[in-house]
Amino acid sequence: MRVKPRFNDVATVRAGLKKVNYLADDGIAGVVFLADRLGKPVLIEGPAGTGKTQLAKSVAELTGARLIRLQCYEGLDESKALYEWNYKKQLLRIQADKNSDSWSEIHDDIFSEEFLLTRPLLEAITSEDPVVLLIDEVDRVELETEALLLEILSEYQVSIPELGTITAKQIPLVFLTSNNTRELSEALKRRCLYLHVDYPDLEREKEIVLNKVPDISQNLADQIARIVRSIRQLDLKKPPSVSETLDWARTLMLLGIETIDAEEAKETLHILLKYQTDIAKAAKELSVTK
């Protein structure tokens, strides 16, 4: 099943993502391009708040596809991820035809697609229109549940014992995100392309700030990006994420600050950092005179 590639080259991906307000670096754009060409899912790992989920959303927006999202959690199972039989409807069907149909007919009938409730994974591959499938925080499910994903990730199909195998009508772009709270299984990793999204470098972070915070001045964005970089270099419990940088930028805008001095930086640090020890450390660092 070969489908027309969505993108021509890496540069197109990058430019396209920029158009939908996602600033990708070479690695991100390259992997998205490759995922399309090879028809493989992408496993995105990285610290929290670096835009892993946003990437899937932006790609969906870029390709004009519908985003189907499966939020993973402990205890997620087949009936919530893949499909479930609609018991109530089946029961109604049996009772409605109590007298007329023969047993074998009903039996065949109640296990047809009419009585199937599709869950995100099945929905993604049966969909006629283009979709982007986002399997969010896949590291939260148990190791055993991961196996549920393997068939769909490698073959783009779902086997239902009563119905047979349902194959995808078109290969969706699949993104899996992980916060790395546990090692994912080899089997899962092998089926995916791997992308590690780290904190952006200075230039990219500045552009992100300029892009996402309306009316911010070049000068302030530059200063914000540089201060955040300096803070990230410290040995912190939780370094500031991109979303926290943006929050900080918005706060500074609200306060009407044009250039940050040490005092103001210290007073607003609690937006960037969430641990008291981190805040104290950063405040100390920023006010050092040399």
Next chain:
Amino acid sequence: MPVLDLMSGFIVELRNAGLPVSLTENLDAMEAVKVIPIEDREAFKYALGATLVKNNAHWRVFETIFEIYFSLRGPEYAITQDGQPDDFWREMQEQMARGQGEGQGAGGGMDSLTPEEIMSMLMRALMSGDQAMMRALARQSVQRFAGMEPGRPVGGTYYLYRTLRNLDLDNMLAKLMDANREMSKQDLTALEERLEKDEFESRIEQFKQEVESEIRRRLVADRGAEAMAKTLRKPLPEDVEFMHASRDEMQSLKKALYPLTRKLAARLARKRRHGRKGPLDFRNTVRHSLSYGGVPAEPKFRYPRPAKPELMVVADISGSVAAFARFTLMFVYAIQNQFSKVRSFVFIDGIDEVTQYFKATEDIGEAINRVNTEADVVWVDGHSDYGHAFEVFWERYGKDISSKTTVLLLGDARNNYHAAQSWVVKEISKRARHVYWLNPEPKSYWNTGDSIVGEYGAFTDGVFECRNLRQLEGFVENLT
């Protein structure tokens, strides 16, 4: 060499370095290479990375090997012959000349530049953050200062040192800061100054990397990729030995430690909650049967809730195993919410409890520093004496050991031929639930010289070799 041959050599080297590259991943990489042209080197690198490297901790090793194998591909990465400037460099020269008038050094080619001029050019490039200029200067200075001799089987550290020394890079930061201060009209605030410093530091670091990769490229050109890869082969972070880690490796170990502990804590917590099903919970089953009209349709089971173990860590922090003890303490404290109580003791020839240092601060690094400076661990001469330390431990804290306690003994058991006093370990193991010994030495060294780990080990529930993060992780996982 065709790309395919290069690729297979590359993948063999990745496996040699310890990266788990499976056959399917290999095929994926080949597939990826088809759609991404090798000329676009950044994209090519990320394509290979995405298909072959599935763990971020392995990225640095991958990058190094990639550079060795692919750095000579593509016209703009070709090596310049001594004496003939490459086009790029010439272009830079012209730009410079145009920018500054015909004043200095114009027309002469870079060979006529004195080292001082190169240095001042470097300083200007660093000041303005001119990437292309920095790259050109990196090449130029390697060619001039490294004094590379063809055929020598070295990794290039020495050449790097020589190049950087000639450029006086150590003082560069101070000079840049001075120049910056002069240039700006009004006084910089402390914050601005600090930001400037960070900026320059990162530029200097970048320049260093340029120099390093230039040296590496020249070495590869001289000796071939395979030989170079072998010289530069480094263990993965989880395989680095605690006892022999270099400063750089120490840093990357430390970085690897935090995500690892988080991962481990999550896994341990999960393991506790999702144990096997216990016996039938009669009461609960009857309660739920009410909604089925009294039919016990949904049997309920008791889930076992194993008690969290108490932990006592007794660590040798004498010079020979200090790095190991440091890591283990950090590790234990990072996952301490998995234990109901953690107490730690450190010793050399005296012993002291250091639990409160960890309690007092959230910052593990600071706590370890306090342990190393404030704990009272020297009794006579500051050489390890396990026997005496254990004796004191038993005397002072022995009564606190209960049947819930797991005791971890850390050290190489090199006792400097003092009395072993192994009866203490025997007594401890009688009282405690488990006693384990972690030894950072390779197994083949055990019980040689003054190591008496066998004598102590006989009374413990097991002696484990614990030389790297992988082994440490494996041990802790089995503990709960």
